[in-house]
Every structure is written in structure tokens, then in C-alpha cells.
Amino acid sequence: MKKLLSITLCVCLCFICSFPVFAEEDKTLENSISAKSAVLIDLSSGNILFAKNENEQLPPASITKIMTLLLVFESIENGTLSLDEPVTASTNASKKGGSQIWLKENETMTVHELIKATAIASANDACTALGEKIAGDEDAFVVMMNEKAKMLGLKNTHFENCSGLDDTATNHYSSALDIAIMSRELMKHEKVKSYTTVWMDSLRNGATQLVNTNKLIRFYKGATGLKTGTTSKAGYCISATAERNGVKLCAVILGSDTSDHRFEDAKKLLNYGFANYSVFIPKIDNSLITPVSVLYGKTNEIIPKVIPANEILLTKGAETSVTQRVDLCIDVEAPVEKGQVLGYIYYELDGKTVATSQIVCEEGVERKTFGYILHSLWSCFAV
Numbered sequence: 001m002k003k004l005l006s007i008t009l010c011v012c013l014c015f016i017c018s019f020p021v022f023a024e025e026d027k028t029l030e031n032s033i034s035a036k037s038a039v040l041i042d043l044s045s046g047n048i049l050f051a052k053n054e055n056e057q058l059p060p061a062s063i064t065k066i067m068t069l070l071l072v073f074e075s076i077e078n079g080t081l082s083l084d085e086p087v088t089a090s091t092n093a094s095k096k097g098g099s100q101i102w103l104k105e106n107e108t109m110t111v112h113e114l115i116k117a118t119a120i121a122s123a124n125d126a127c128t129a130l131g132e133k134i135a136g137d138e139d140a141f142v143v144m145m146n147e148k149a150k151m152l153g154l155k156n157t158h159f160e161n162c163s164g165l166d167d168t169a170t171n172h173y174s175s176a177l178d179i180a181i182m183s184r185e186l187m188k189h190e191k192v193k194s195y196t197t198v199w200m201d202s203l204r205n206g207a208t209q210l211v212n213t214n215k216l217i218r219f220y221k222g223a224t225g226l227k228t229g230t231t232s233k234a235g236y237c238i239s240a241t242a243e244r245n246g247v248k249l250c251a252v253i254l255g256s257d258t259s260d261h262r263f264e265d266a267k268k269l270l271n272y273g274f275a276n277y278s279v280f281i282p283k284i285d286n287s288l289i290t291p292v293s294v295l296y297g298k299t300n301e302i303i304p305k306v307i308p309a310n311e312i313l314l315t316k317g318a319e320t321s322v323t324q325r326v327d328l329c330i331d332v333e334a335p336v337e338k339g340q341v342l343g344y345i346y347y348e349l350d351g352k353t354v355a356t357s358q359i360v361c362e363e364g365v366e367r368k369t370f371g372y373i374l375h376s377l378w379s380c381f382a383v
Contacts, residue, residue, distance in 0.1 A: 029050060029268065029269075029272055030050075030052050032268060033052055033253075033265050033268065033269070034256060034257065034261050034265060035052075035235075035253045035254060035255050035256045035261070035262070035265050036053060036056065036058060036235070036254055036255030036256075037052060037053040037054060037056045037058055037175065037176040037252075037253075037254040037255055038050070038051070038052045038053070038054070038176055038251070038252065038253050038254070038265060038269060039051045039052070039054040039176040039177050039180050039251070039252050040249060040250070040251045040252075040269040040270070040272065040273055041177075041180045041181075041184065041249070041250050042247075042248070042249065042273075042277070042313045043183075043184050043187055043241065043248035043249060043250050044248055044310070044311060044312075044313060045312065045313060046181070046184055047313065048177070049249075049272075049273055049277065049313075050269060050272060050273075051176075051177070052176075053176070054175060054176045054177040054180075055155075055156055055175050055176075055177055056156075056175055056176070056254075057156045057173040057174070057175055058173060058174070058175065058176075058234065058254045058255055059166050059169075059172065059173060059231065059233040059234035060164060060172075060173065060174040060179060060229055060234060060237060060254065061164045061166065061229030061230055061231040061233075061234035061235075061237050062099070062122045062124075062163065062164040062213075062227065062228060062229035062230065062231075062237075063164065063174070063179055063227050063228070063229040063237050063238070063239055063252075063254075064159060064161070064162065064163060064164030064172070064174070064229070065118055065119075065122065065127050065162070065163065065164060065227055065229075066179065066182050066183055066186055066226065066227050066239060067145045067148065067149065067159065067162075067182050068118065068127045068130065068131055068141075068145070068162045068163075069115070069118060069119060069127075069186055069192065069227075070148065070182060070185055070186045070189075071131075071134060071141070071144055071145065071148060072111070072115060072130050072134065073186065073189040073191065073192055074189075075134050076111070076191075077189065080134070081111060081133070081134060082111065083110065083111050083112040083115075084110050084111070084112065085110065085111045085133075086108045086109070086110055087108065087109055087110070087111060087114055087129050087130065087133045088106055088107070088108050088129075089103040089104065089105060089106060089107045089108070089109075089125065089129050090105070090128075090129065090132055090137075091105050092128060092132070092137075092138060093125050093126075093128040093129040093132060094107070094125060096124040096125040096128050096163060096165070097124065097165065098124045098163070098165055099121060099122045099123055099124055099213070100123050100124050100125045100126070101117045101121065101123045101125060101126055101203060101208055101210075102125070102208075103125040103126065103129060109126075109129075109203070111130065111133070113126075113203055114126040114127075114129055114130050115130070115195055116195055116198070116201055116203065116210060117203060117210060118130065119192070119195035119196050119198075119225075119227075120195060120196075120198050120201055120210045120211070120212050120213075121210040121211065121212070121213065122213050122227070122228065122229075124163040124164075124165060127162055127163050128161075128162060128163060130162075131162040138161065138162060141162055142159050142160065142161060142162060145159045145162060146158060146159055149178070149182075152178075152181055152182060152185060153181070154174070154178040154181060154182065155178070156173070156174065156175035156177070156178050157173065157174040157175065157178040157182075158171055158172065158173055158174075159172060160172040164229055164231070164234075165231070166231050166233045166234065167231075175254075176252040176253070176254050177252075179239050179252045179254070180239070180250050180252045183225075183226050183227075183239045183241060183250045183252070184250060186226065187224070187225070187226070187241055187248075187250070192225070193224050193225065196214075196217070196224065196225030196226055196227075196241075197217060197223070197224055197225065198210075198212060198217075199211070199212050199217050199218050200212070213228040214226070214227070214228050214238065214240070215263055216238075216240050216242070216263060216266065216267070220240075220242060220267060220270070221242075221244065222242040222243050222244040222274075223240065223241070223242045224241045224242055224243055224248075225239075225240070225241045226239045226240065226241045226250070227239050228262075230259070234254070234255065235254070235255045235256055235257060236253075236255075236256040236257070236258060236259045236261065236262035237252075237253060237254045237255065237256065237262065238251075238252070238253050238262050238263065238266050239251075239252045240252075240253070240266040240267075240269075240270060242270050242274075244274050245274075245278070245279065246279040246311065247273065247274060247277060247278060247279055247313065249269075249270055249273040249274070251265075251266045251269035251270050251273075253265045253266050253269075276315055276316060277313050277314065277315060277316065278313070278314065278316045278319070279311050279312070279313060280311065280312050280313070280314045280318075280319040280322065280354075280355075281311050282308070282309040282312070282322070282324075282345075282347045282355050282357065284306050284308070284324075284345065284357065285324055286306075288324065288326045288345075289303075289304055289306060289326070289328065289359065290328065291303055291304075292304055292328065292329060292330065292331060292332055292342055292361075293330065293331035293332075294331065294332060294333075294334050294336060294365050295331055295332070295333045295334065296333060296334045296367050296368050297333075297334030297335070297336065297365040297366065297367060297368065298334070298365060298366045298367070298368055299365045302332075302336065302361055302362070302363070302365060303362070304328065304342050304343070304359045304360065304361065304362070305359070305360050305361070305362040306345060306357050306358070306359050306360075307357055307358040307359075307360060308357060309345070309347060309355040309356060309357040310355065312347075312354055312355045314349070314354065318349060321349055321350070322347050322348065322349050322354065323347070323348050323349075324345055324346070324347055324348075325345070325346045325348060326343065326344075326345050326346075326359075327343050327344050327345075327346065328342060328343030328344075328359055329342050329343055332361075334365050334366065334367035334368070335364070335365060335366055335367045336361050336364055336365040337361065337364050338361060338362070338363055338364040339360050339361065340360060340361045340364075341358055341359070341360055342359045342360060342361055343358075343359040344356055344357065344358060344359060345357040345359065
């Protein structure tokens with residue numbers, strides 16, 4: 001009887017242990033996050049790894065500047081703005097309160113210097129000057145911000161200014177998920193990290209000191225940015241990005257009651273991501289890729305080329321369960337264009353496709369013409 005009981009107990013324990021613990025871990029993590037709203041995403045894919053009230057509309061404070069910086073870097077990329085271009089501060093920019101570098105009216109700084117002030121010290125006057133440089137005035141720039149929000153599919157975001165100051169704002173809001181999406185877009189511009197990873201810098205030949213408002217830059221391994229925000233309405237907020245071993249994450253925290261809680265919550269989310277996920281690079285099983293016959297072509301068959309799939313983020317250990325399924329045509333009719341898709345490799349996990357590779361024609365194949373056939377026959381007889 002005791003032996004039977006022991007066997008039954010072992011079976012039950014094995015059965016229980018066979019279930020993943022992530023759901024329980026997620027619940028524990030959610031209970032430990034004190035902020036009103038939070039989200040953790042994979043920056044590579046945009047997939048959500050953790051969420052708490054991620055769609056709740058809340059004041060974003062200076063995290064607003066993520067959208068400002070996104071439009072600035074897009075302007076630099078498309079050539080309408082350059083880093084060494086001078087910007088003259090307007091009356092409006094010089095009168096901005098809160099965090100600032102104390103721009104004087106008609107004072108001139110370069111775009112590069114104003115980006116430093118915005119990204120490192122969260123200067124409201126600097127970011128306003130940048131917005132006015134791009135659009136002509138702040139109101140026109142805010143229109144651009146809201147248009148970009150619509151383009152990105154941000155359903156819970158509306159801007160009234162480019163800085164995040166909300167003393168008089170009545171319709172200025174965003175959500176943790178929307179901020180994560182705009183953060184992901186900004187981090188696609190690699191140049192931004194040369195600003196957001198700086199702990200200390202200066203302007204005006206050292207007369208104005210800049211200290212990063214994001215303490216994680218100094219104290220968290222792999223931190224790459226991105227932006228903090230604090231007002232009485234918004235509480236303490238942060239969009240924190242970090243990278244380790246190829247895993248790129250973004251944790252957004254909105255509505256913390258203290259600055260320390262903001263950073264602690266962000267670290268909890270980032271630690272959770274790095275502990276439970278790893279980058280998987282799909283490897284091609286070339287034995288599954290067979291030659292494709294070419295009908296009516298000057299070449300009888302082609303050896304397909306596989307375009308490697310992008311890296312994907314998986315729960316640690318899941319990579320061993322990924323399978324490959326090849327969908328490749330047996331033959332193709334000429335002419336065949338270079339790069340023409342011949343099929344796909346589907347990388348699957350638990351019945352779901354997690355990555356896809358294209359199988360293409362590496363070199364084009366021309367169709368046989370009547371003249372080509374005659375020439376081939378003549379060559380045979382000539383021999």
C-alpha cells in the first residue's frame with residue numbers, strides 16, 4: 001500500500017511539474033509592480049512579454065519627448081535637418097519651465113547640442129526649440145506628433161505639447177503600450193544611443209552641466225536608454241531600454257509614487273525578461289532544400305537559396321522544440337527571375353509559426369526560344 005502511494009505521489013508531482021511556471025511567475029511579478037501601468041516588450045519583434053493596465057490613458061510627463069526625438073531623428077535621416085545645423089531659441093522656447101538649460105531668447109545652439117540637452121537632461125526649452133526648428137512653431141510640431149502617433153497605430157495617445165509639461169494641459173495622455181511602441185521606433189535609429197547612454201556631459205564650454213535623469217544608465221548592466229518623466233499629475237515614469245546577449249527589451253512604467261519605485265519596477269521587468277527569454281537564430285537544415293526543375297528553361301534545374309530568418313525571442317529552453325517545415329515547389333516554368341520566391345521554411349513551436357525564411361532563385365533562368373532550340377540541335381549534329 002505504501003509503495004502504491006509513493007508511486008501515485010511521484011506521478012502527481014511529475015504531472016504538476018510538467019506545467020510551465022511562467023503564468024504563476026507573471027502573477028507574482030504583477031503583484032510586485034506598484035506603478036499604475038506597466039509593460040515589457042521585445043524591441044526586436046514588438047511582442048509583449050508582460051503587461052499591467054497597458055492601455056490605460058495616463059499623463060506621460062517628459063516621456064512625451066520620445067515622440068519629439070523620434071521626429072527629430074527622422075528629420076535627420078531624411079536630410080531636412082543636420083546635427084551641426086544652428087537653432088535660434090524663440091521667446092516661447094526660452095520661457096519653458098521645469099527641466100531646462102536656461103536658453104535665452106535668440107541664443108543659438110546646434111541640433112546636436114539640443115538633442116544632448118533633451119535626451120540627457122530632459123530640457124523642455126531644448127526640445128521645444130528642436131520642434132520649432134522642424135515645424136516652424138510648437139503648435140505645428142504637435143500636429144506632426146499626433147499624426148505620427150496615428151501612423152504608428154497608437155490608440156491611447158494624444159499630445160498637446162512636445163515637452164510633457166502638463167500644468168495647463170487637459171488632453172495630453174498616452175499609455176504604457178503606446179510609449180513602448182514609440183520607444184521601439186526611436187531605438188531603430190542607432191544614433192540615438194550615443195545620447196541616451198551618456199551619464200554626464202556639458203554645454204556652453206563646460207558652463208552648463210548635464211546629468212542623465214535615467215539612473216539605470218549608470219547602475220543597470222546593459223542599459224541603453226531611454227527617457228524618464230515626472231510631474232505632479234503623472235507621478236514618476238520611465239521608458240527603460242536595455243540589451244544583454246542579443247536580447248533587447250523595453251520596460252515602461254507609468255504612475256509610480258516615488259522615483260525609487262519607478263526604477264525598481266523597471267529593473268524588475270527587465271530582470272524578468274533577461275532571466276526568462278533568449279535569442280534564437282533559426283538554423284537551416286540544407287538537406288531539406290532540394291533542386292527545383294525548370295520547365296522550358298535554358299537551365300534544367302536551379303539550386304534554391306534560403307534567405308535567413310530574423311532572430312526571434314523565445315522562452316529559454318524552447319529553442320530545442322522548434323521544428324522546420326519546408327514548402328518548396330517541385331518545378332517552375334521559365335523565365336525565372338533572380339530573387340523569385342520558390343517557397344518558404346516555416347519554423348514552428350507548439351504548432352505555431354515563430355519565424356519564416358524565404359526560398360528564392362539565386363540566378364535568373366531564361367526561357368528557351370525557338371532559335372535557341374535550333375542552335376542546340378545544330379550543335380549536336382555539328383559534333
